[in-house]
Amino acid sequence: MDIAEVLKHTSPDLFIPDLEASDKTAALAGLVEGLITGTNIQNPDTILQMLQSRENLGSTAVGPGIAFPHGRTLAVQRLTILIARCPAGVDFDSEDGDPTKLFFMLIAPPQDTGHQYIKSLAALIDCIQDADLREKLLAAGDYESFCAAMTEG
Amino acid sequence: MHPQLQLLVALQDMDEMLRETEEQGEEFEGLGFKHGGLEELKKAREELASKIDPSLASWYRRLTGKFGHAVVPVVGNLCTGCFANIPSSFVSKTNVNKVQKCESCGRLLYWP
Structure with missing residues (x-):
């Protein structure tokens, strides 16, 4: 899936540039x-409970400094993606122990039969492998420049 | 939302997660996700299920076996399970007195 397609599931209102969280629960x-x-x-409450259950299954902090809850x-009727940055970093039980500074949260309805969210997850994880891109995303001034960096790769 | 419906929604979300992990676990693991807490999740599921009224739990199991999903959202006054019209008397997000069932298919109704 093209990253521009993935970004259609988010919006400026679903971008948190400076999330503050002291621990995983707060994040x-x-x-x-x-x-x-x-x-x-x-x-x-329903969404939070689902996400906590998912984290109990295994941490979703699988990228370098990045998590994909x-x-x-x-509780949702369509795939919705929220992007957040946590400049101070937060312990999200990542395998390498590093703090998580970037979040891509994907919430899908049960009837997402085309598995859009798995395809979106795969596209995001693939995109984010580039260390230079990760630096750009952490430094991007706003939602538009964040998305521009994502699509330009 | 009725507290029992809240539990039923959480239970269905958890069942969906378990089903997805079992059916597509390899796909997720290929993306780097691990599922070491699967047994704990199953225990948490049983704990959650034990909090649900036995008659509703029985209805949930029956519907899940029949339709795959027991709880369905109401969208545009329609049951999204069978697309039957939901009477206007049902259409209330503030109806907290009972867990509503679709009069046509019996699925449990959730107003997202």
Whole structure:
């Protein structure tokens, strides 16, 4: 899947440039709060519970300083992606132990039969392998320049 | 939302996660994700299920076996399981007194 296609599932209202979180629980709560604020999605408790269950299954911090919290829930009707940066970094139980500074949160409905979110996850993970790009994303001044860096690779 | 419906939604989300992990686990692992907590998740699922009223839990199991999903969202006054119209008396996000069922297919209704 093309990264521009993936970015159609997010918006400026779903971009948190400076998430503040002292630990993993607070980071997840902040991400869900951002999702609720940036959309008309309701029922944050359901989404948070799903994300916590997913993290208990195994940490989604699988990239260098990057996490991809994700899952399916009835609380959303379409694939929705929230992007957040945590400049100070937060312990998200990453395998390498490094703090997580960048989040791509993907929330999909159960009836996402085309598996859009798995394809989107794969595209994001592939895109983010470039160390120079990661630096650009952490330094991008706003949502537009963040997305421009993503699409320009 | 009715507290029991909240539990049923959480249970279905968890069942979806377990099903996805079992059916597509290799695909996710290929992306770098690990699923070391699978057994703990199964235990958490049982713990959650034990909090649900036995008659609703039984209905949930029956519907899941029949349709795959027992709880479905109501969108545009339609049950998204069978697309039957939901009577206007049902259409209330603030109806917290009971868990509503679709009169046509019996699925449990959730207003997202």
